[in-house]
Each structure stands twice: as structure tokens, then as C-alpha cells.
Amino acid sequence: MTKLHISTQFDSGAIEVVILSDHRNIALNIRADNASEFAQWFHFALHGAAGLAVTLRFLNAGACAYPKGWEGYQVVASHDRQSWFRIATTFDGTVMTAHAAPACDCMYFAYFEPYSYELHLDLLASAAQSPYVTQERLGSTLDGRDMGLLRMTDGNASTPLAQRKRVWLIARQHPGETMAEWFIEGFLERLLDGDDAVSRVLLQRCIFYVVPNMNPDGAVRGNLRTNAAGANLNREWAAPTMERSPEVFLVRQKMLEIGVDLNLDVHGDEALPYNFCVGSEGNPGYTPQIAALEDAFKAAWMGSCPDFQDQYNYGRCDPGAANPTLATNWVAQQFGCLALTIEMPFKDNAQLPDAATGWSGARSKRLGASVLQPLLAVL
Secondary structure, three states: OOOOEEEOOOOOOEOEEEEOOOOOOEEEEOOOOOOOOOOOOOEEEEEOOOOOOEEEEEOOHHHOOOHHHHOOOOOEEEOOOOOOEEOOEEEOOOOEEEEEOOOOOEEEEEOOOOOOHHHHHHHHHHHOOOOOEEEEEEEEOOOOOEEEEEEEOOOOOOOOHHHOEEEEEEEOOOOOOOHHHHHHHHHHHHHOOOOOHHHHHHHHHEEEEEEOOOOHHHHHHOOOOOOOOOOOHHHOOOOOOOOOOHHHHHHHHHHHHHOOOEEEEEEEEOOOOOOEEEOOOOOOOOOHHHHHHHHHHHHHHHHHOOOOOOOOOOOOOOOOOOOOOOHHHHHHHHHOOEEEEEEEEOOOOOOOOOOOOOOOHHHHHHHHHHOHHHHHHHO
16 A cells, blocks of 8 residues: 655645554644644645545644634545535544545645635736736835735726725735635736726726735745734734835835725635625714725625525624724724725635535635625725
């Protein structure tokens, strides 16, 4: 029998091997982020188990950052790194156990469908081919990677540039939330489709600023939540520094330079099996006008996309109790504008489940494309 081997030496690879002597009892630990205690993301390849009934036991699942996230969750797997599917998974409160039957010598497993740094670079390069797009390098991350910004508008439209709405989308502050960049890919594909009437109108009325990956270092390192320095970027917006959180510092600086009329911050949620969004109602600057825009945005999205709902969410924040270090709260307070955090599930959309794939990269892309409709409604 071929000797079993587990590898992680690739983009976002992360797992710790405890026992690998028997395919019926492979014991693993989910590895923490490189400079913090957050642990939930995993991505690894199993070699040498073709045709065998494999049992994977994640011993420390119950001690991870979000143990509730394992309830009703199924591991994603792939033979070709292109098509990902769910495998049978159970969680007893301490250990998560998954079962697979590899059809070839190498099978990949991950917390969610990965979005590699190469795909990220391809996304930037592909978008930059459009006549509506200019690409800007804002600066460097701690590991020396580029912070890339896409600017999009119709330069031939009659609306003066100074009168166009400045719409920002940022994604993947938490690098393990890969569905966020799949969302951005779907958004960009539709926005840059010259045959789409909604896109054409939005590009005539708005200037879009998109950061597809706020945390490329954390993504490549295989982190769930933090950057190379161990900073949770979505807790850095009140006072970011180039030494600890250059990703936020650079994007925030650009926002202050050009302004924001609307901001969407795209994320994934470990526990809730729904798509929903979170507003800025806890801010001291929250106004009836912003509340009305939030309601209009959510109503338009629910009316045009059955994958989005507003029944299951985090609940409303008490007035004055907002955390000012979060991107949505900081942007809404700083610019007096509509700002929303979009959350997608790691599990599935319980209202429209898919037993084969659960929530997936493809479904995230569709949701990203669908957000153009509520943007049109409020802009």
C-alpha cells in the first residue's frame, strides 16, 4: 500500500498532522494563524489514499475560534482543485470527523473553496483589460505584496465625474473568508459586462473603487482571521499603522483622499447558514436617512435575489454601542454614508440548500453579481 502523506506547502496550506499511519484514523489539528490564537482555517492535500475509505479526525475542532461553526458544517474537498464538493462530516462538540473516498492519489480538503493569490492576480489583470478600469498600487503589505485597487467608471458618460457617487467594495479583511473574493469576482464580471443595462447605468452614475483582497499576506499564509503581524484588520480602522496594519492604513488613506458615498465590506460567517448584512445603527452619527437607505437596499436585494434574506442575522446594535474599529462603523461615521457588512455562510444557505456543494464559490459569485440591483435602487 502506498504510504500516506499530507502536504501543505502551497498557497493557503494549513494543518498539523498528529497521526497518519492508518487511513481509517487520520488525526489532525487545525493550525492557528501565524501570529495569533485564531484557528479555524485548514487546507491540505492527502496523498496515497486512492480507493480507500478515509476518516479524518480534527482533534481540536472544539477548541477552535468558532466551535459553533462546526455544527451542521461539511468539509469541502476536490480532486482537481477546480470542482469542490462537500463530504460527510460530524461534530461531537470536541472532535470533527470527516469521511472521504479519494478517487485518485491526491485529494484536497479545505474549510471553504480556496481563492489563491494567483487567482487574485488574475482577477486584477483581467479586470484591468476593460476600458472602464484603471488599476492602482496603493503600497505594500508587511510581506511585500501589492495592495491593489481597481477604479471603474464610464469615462464617456455625460454625468460630470465630480457628481458621480463614490462606491467602495472591500473584501477578505479576514483571509480565510474566501467566499468574499469569489463574491467580488462575480460583482466585477457583471459590472464590466457592456451588455448589462444595470451595469451600464451604474458606471455612468458612479465611480467604483474595489479592493478584492484586503489581506493577501494572511491569505497566502493560510490564516483565518489575521495578517502577517497577527492584526485582525476589521478591528484596526480607528487607528491603523503601517507597522501593524498597513493594509487598512493604505485603503483608509485613499478613502479620506477621495471620499465615500457608499461602502460594502464583504465577509463570511462561521455559524449562521444564511446571507445577510449588518448596518451601522450603533453609531452616534446614525440618521433616519441612513436607516431608510439600509431598508431600501435590503428590500431591493431580497426582491431580486432569493439567496439574500433579513430574518436571520446578528440582531441590531444598541444606539451608541457601535465598535468604532470596524470598517463599516468607521466609514459610516466618518463619511455620513450608507455602509454595510455583507455576510455569507461557510456552511450553506439553509433557505436554499445544495447538498452537493453547500454554499460555494460559484454561488458567492452569483450573489456578488446580484448586488448590483440593490446598488441601483439606492444610488
